[in-house]
Amino acid sequence: MKKALSLVLTLVLVGLLAACGGNEAGDNGGSASSGSKDTITMVWYPNESGSELKGARDEFSRIIEEATGKKVEHQTTTDYIIAIEAMANGNADIGYMGAQGYVEANAKSDKVQPLFVQSGESGTLDDAVYYSWLAVKKGEEDAYKSGSEFSIDNIAGKKFSFVSNSSTSGFKVPSAGIVNHFSQMEKFKELTAEDLLQGGSDKVFTEVLFGGSHQGSAVNLLTGKSDVAAFCDTCVANYVELVSGDANKPGSVYKVKEGAEEPFNTITGQEFVLISVTPVLNQPFAINTDTLSADDQKKLLELFTSDAVTNNEKIFLPKDAEGTAIFKKKSGEEKFVAVEDAFFDPVRELSGN
Structure with a gap:
């Protein structure tokens, strides 16, 4: 029954693709052959779909249109699965996806391939990672210590929030760590990641929530x-x-900035503490090679790995600059670099895909 319900929900979400996602430049009217298309459709996860990042998305439009001569439409979404399905079924040509979402889309269609990824602080793939956090409210952190060190022992029996079960850093990586930790205990020796999707008196968590986005x-x-x-x-x-x-x-300890935009605008000044930090492979920009022509693929790769984009402050916000952007430099060396499918094998192995 659960599998049947999941399938129905997936089909409903795909069927409502246009309704659930915002199309910022009008309706693309469905996919077309890669050779005849005059529009490139970009799909974004909920994390990058907010109004505060519209300026950043518009800059992607501008530079892609200059490089390809084609109009760019943005499909913003409210659910990870919408973006994943859009890439897999060819309703989107390029998408900024988490590693797990890419792996899922690639498993559905091998036409979905990674094109480039943000480098690490070295400017290479060697340290191309970001971080998955487990956090608690400031003032409650001492309850999550074993001696002087932080431990996840005491997250058991608590109310827990994930992002989405298709999120790499918001579910796959933290759930793997939680399963690895608690399966060493007799009570949870048969624990699986799927068991963490629901709460209950016999579960690790009393209640499980999904934020829908990292925010x-x-x-x-x-x-x-x-x-x-x-x-x-x-x-x-x-x-x-x-x-x-x-x-x-x-x-x-981190604090919500004064003047933070939605959904943080009503909780400015609130603080939280990290109790666990895990590195995660950076998110790729993936393409559907069946809907995006080889010529456009080449143009996009040359564009995004160019010095012009590396130095574009609307794409990469400088280290000490104020402002809102999708990418912010830490060392000043960050840039986009080409990436191949095999780079994401560790996530694929973690997910069993």
């Missing part, structure tokens, strides 16, 4: 809906600032 999961924590939440550093970087400790280290 939503963080808000679940800060508004008291959950005791612990999983979300990533990059997706909340525009809304929070480091108060104390070292960035991306357990024990670090």
Whole structure:
């Protein structure tokens, strides 16, 4: 019954694709052959679909239109699965996806391939990672320590918020860590990631919530809906600032910035503490090779790996600059680099795809 219900929900979501996702430049009217298309459709996860990032999305439009001579339409979404299905079924030509979402889309259609990814601080793939956080509200962090060190032992029995079960850093990575930790205990020795999707008296968590986006999961924590939440550093970087400790280290304290935009605008000043931090492979920009011509693929790769884009402050916000962008440099060396499918094998192995 659960599998049947899941299938029905998936079909409904796909059927409502146009209704659920915002199309910022009009309706593309469905997919067309890659050779005849005069429009490139970009799909975005909920994390990058907010109004505060419209300027950043518009800059992607501008530079892609200049490079290809084609109109760009943005499909914003309210659910990860909408973006994944859009890429797999050819309703979108390019999408900024988490590694897990890419793996899922690629499993549905091998026409979905990665094109480029943000480098690490070295400017290479060697350190192309971001961070999955488990966080608790400031003032409650001592309950999650074993001696002087942070431990996830005491997240059991709490209300927990994930992002989406298709999120790499908001579900797949943290759930793998939780399963690995708690399956060492007799009570949970048969624990699987699927068991973490629901709460209950016989489960690890009393209640399980899904934020729908990293921002939503963080808000679940800060508004008291959950005791612990999983979300990533990059997706909340525009809304929070480091108060104390070292960035991306357990024990670090972060605060919602004054003037933060929705959904944080009503909880400015709220603080949270990291109790667990795990590195995650950076998210790729993936393409559907069946709907995007080989010529456009080449043009896009040359464009996004160029110095012009690396130095474009509307794409990569400089290290110490104020403002809102999808990408913000930490070292100044970050840029987009070409990437191949095999780079994501560790996530594929984690997911069993």
